Amino acid sequence: MKLFDVYPLYNVTPVKAKGIEVWDDKGEKYLDFYGGHAVISIGHTHPHYVKRIKEQLDQMAFYSNSVQNPLQEALAQKLGDLSGCENYDLFMCNSGAEANENALKMASFHTGNSKVIAFTNSFHGRTSAAVAATDNPSINAPINKQQEVTFLPLNDFDAFEKAIESDEYCTVILEAIQGVGGLDEPTTEFFQLIAKKCKEHNVVLIADEVQSGYGRSGKFFAFQHHGIEPDIISIAKGMGNGFPVGGILIHEKFKPSYGLLGTTFGGNHLACAASLAVLEVLESENLIENASELGAYFREKAAEIPEIKKVKGRGLMIGLEFDFEVADLRKKMILEQHMFTGSAKNKKLLRFLPALNITKEDIDLFFEALKKAL
Numbered sequence: 001m002k003l004f005d006v007y008p009l010y011n012v013t014p015v016k017a018k019g020i021e022v023w024d025d026k027g028e029k030y031l032d033f034y035g036g037h038a039v040i041s042i043g044h045t046h047p048h049y050v051k052r053i054k055e056q057l058d059q060m061a062f063y064s065n066s067v068q069n070p071l072q073e074a075l076a077q078k079l080g081d082l083s084g085c086e087n088y089d090l091f092m093c094n095s096g097a098e099a100n101e102n103a104l105k106m107a108s109f110h111t112g113n114s115k116v117i118a119f120t121n122s123f124h125g126r127t128s129a130a131v132a133a134t135d136n137p138s139i140n141a142p143i144n145k146q147q148e149v150t151f152l153p154l155n156d157f158d159a160f161e162k163a164i165e166s167d168e169y170c171t172v173i174l175e176a177i178q179g180v181g182g183l184d185e186p187t188t189e190f191f192q193l194i195a196k197k198c199k200e201h202n203v204v205l206i207a208d209e210v211q212s213g214y215g216r217s218g219k220f221f222a223f224q225h226h227g228i229e230p231d232i233i234s235i236a237k238g239m240g241n242g243f244p245v246g247g248i249l250i251h252e253k254f255k256p257s258y259g260l261l262g263t264t265f266g267g268n269h270l271a272c273a274a275s276l277a278v279l280e281v282l283e284s285e286n287l288i289e290n291a292s293e294l295g296a297y298f299r300e301k302a303a304e305i306p307e308i309k310k311v312k313g314r315g316l317m318i319g320l321e322f323d324f325e326v327a328d329l330r331k332k333m334i335l336e337q338h339m340f341t342g343s344a345k346n347k348k349l350l351r352f353l354p355a356l357n358i359t360k361e362d363i364d365l366f367f368e369a370l371k372k373a374l
């Protein structure tokens with residue numbers, strides 16, 4: 001059997017990693033400023049993370065959601081404490097798409113409606129309703145197109161007010177900082193208008209924090225830069241530092257009932273151990289503050305490079321915009337400078353999504369390499 005060929009691959013084979021350092025099968029070292037697409041939050045093979053997962057594996061890897069699992073409760077408690085979202089309940093699943101799928105389903109259950117408002121250049125995953133709310137027709141199959149989604153331009157106050165007045169929608173879903181789309185953000189005024197109108201019209205506000213959450217923006221959640229409170233928050237990526245895990249934080253005003261949501265693997269013991277380890281390291285190493293401080297340092301350094309036309313994003317969720325397409329630059333960064341970076345739907349944007357415990361020296365190395373590659 002061969003692999004179903006859907007990924008255009010760089011010719012690099014990583015076999016070992018520590019912190020932001022990655023080694024390939026020939027022993028060549030790379031620096032990871034991409035974090036495997038914003039997934040690596042506390043660094044590859046962090047010792048506390050490895051220890052916790054190994055210890056859990058020795059105890060028990062999995063049991064289903066038909067028995068008590070104190071690890072899930074410990075995780076919910078810790079996540080509430082660290083994020084400041086104590087007034088939400090946690091439902092665990094396995095990926096970002098699945099988190100959004102459950103969030104959209106909850107919104108529809110809650111309101112009895114089915115139409116969705118999403119935004120231009122959004123990315124919410126590849127499953128049924130999540131992909132329908134993703135602004136990319138090429139990954140929407142006819143079966144997904146049955147969902148009714150209205151895409152509005154980000155920060156278009158009039159278009160938003162007109163749409164929501166129709167009272168046909170169950171939810172507004174948005175990323176506080178767009179990831180795949182290219183680091184555009186709603187303004188605080190726009191986000192606050194959305195929150196206010198959602199309340200007035202009994203529409204569920206979903207903040208997709210799959211990429212921007214877990215400290216990456218310099219606050220636990222990126223919506224927290226805007227003084228709003230979503231109804232549902234979806235999480236994944238940095239939550240497990242590479243262990244596949246996702247979830248939704250559901251405001252306590254939503255009442256659960258048995259069987260309303262469910263999953264076989266979601267919230268399994270290993271996933272909880274990985275997720276607890278991530279939160280423990282975020283806290284003990286002050287990584288959210290580090291993301292904020294190092295994000296500011298990164299911007300200072302970026303300002304010294306004339307080819308960079310714009311720096312987008314917050315904290316360590318950053319996009320560098322050039323006046324040319326960056327595919328060749330990204331290739332040079334990997335193959336010649338041995339540094340992983342990311343791309344976006346906006347082809348002129350190079351993305352910087354490192355682990356949150358990088359140092360100023362790491363950023364200096366990045367800019368030295370970038371200058372050479374330019």
Ligand SMILES: Cc1ncc(COP(=O)(O)O)c(C=O)c1O
Pocket residue numbers: 095096097098100123124125126175179180208209210211212236237
């Ligand atoms: C904002 C956002 N939401 C959802 C997803 C989907 O997550 P997953 O690939 O884990 O299904 C992604 C993935 O890139 C994302 O960036």
